[in-house]
Amino acid sequence: MDTVVYLDRLYLTGLPGDPTISRQPHAPSLCHRAGDWWLDNYSQAHNAYVAVHPRHEQGRIVVPLRCSVRLGDGDSEVWVWSPQHRLRLRVAGSAFLSAQREQEDDVSTEVGVPGAHDRVTELWKRVPFHRVVLAAYYRPYFAPGLVRPAPQNREQTRRCVGQPTCTRLDRALRETMNAIWGEQGHAAELPEYLISQRLLNATDQGLVPHTDCAHRRSQ
Numbered sequence: 001m002d003t004v005v006y007l008d009r010l011y012l013t014g015l016p017g018d019p020t021i022s023r024q025p026h027a028p029s030l031c032h033r034a035g036d037w038w039l040d041n042y043s044q045a046h047n048a049y050v051a052v053h054p055r056h057e058q059g060r061i062v063v064p065l066r067c068s069v070r071l072g073d074g075d076s077e078v079w080v081w082s083p084q085h086r087l088r089l090r091v092a093g094s095a096f097l098s099a100q101r102e103q104e105d106d107v108s109t110e111v112g113v114p115g116a117h118d119r120v121t122e123l124w125k126r127v128p129f130h131r132v133v134l135a136a137y138y139r140p141y142f143a144p145g146l147v148r149p150a151p152q153n154r155e156q157t158r159r160c161v162g163q164p165t166c167t168r169l170d171r172a173l174r175e176t177m178n179a180i181w182g183e184q185g186h187a188a189e190l191p192e193y194l195i196s197q198r199l200l201n202a203t204d205q206g207l208v209p210h211t212d213c214a215h216r217r218s219q
Helices: 009-013 095-101 116-126 129-137 154-160 167-181 190-196 202-207 214-218
Strands: 003-006 029-033 036-041 050-054 067-071 074-080 082-091
Touching: 036 050, 116 129, 116 167, 129 154, 129 167, 129 202, 154 167, 167 190
Parallel strands: none
Antiparallel strands: 003 029, 029 036, 036 067, 050 074, 074 082
């Protein structure tokens, strides 16, 4: 039987009447199933923001509504509902990472579509500018203090990478989604996937030339 811990108003604040946080079962939850800990965001509340901040790593993994993220071994901090509500977690001996350690040292186990991580890596090796333009497009996801990051404006992204049109951005989005899911229509899931799989991280911001934008003048 699964173990479920609802991150509801009573658990987080001890105040059953707090109207800003939903009650179970309409709240995000920590769930232990099949040997792993998962962070589920199946809340019916529009403001159920959930994010995982792995310790000793930059960036965060945002968990959209109706989505889950598997928590690997190690320390992390979970932000739920707002930055004021934080939980420090330590996971050890998860089935996912235990299975990974039994494989060859150079083989990694991924969450998501089988082979997607390798396909994206190979694609970006062939077309390295994909990483540059996507790093610019998803710049807000690595900005400290943003509770609900969203992709940067397309026109702003074009200026950041010094392109005359948005064609290179559109191509990077299209080909990367094809590499992961084999189809289009996953734009809302793409940043969370790339960040959670460590395909895109904060250090990639250093690749963006900021050729024709205000960011260059502000740095």
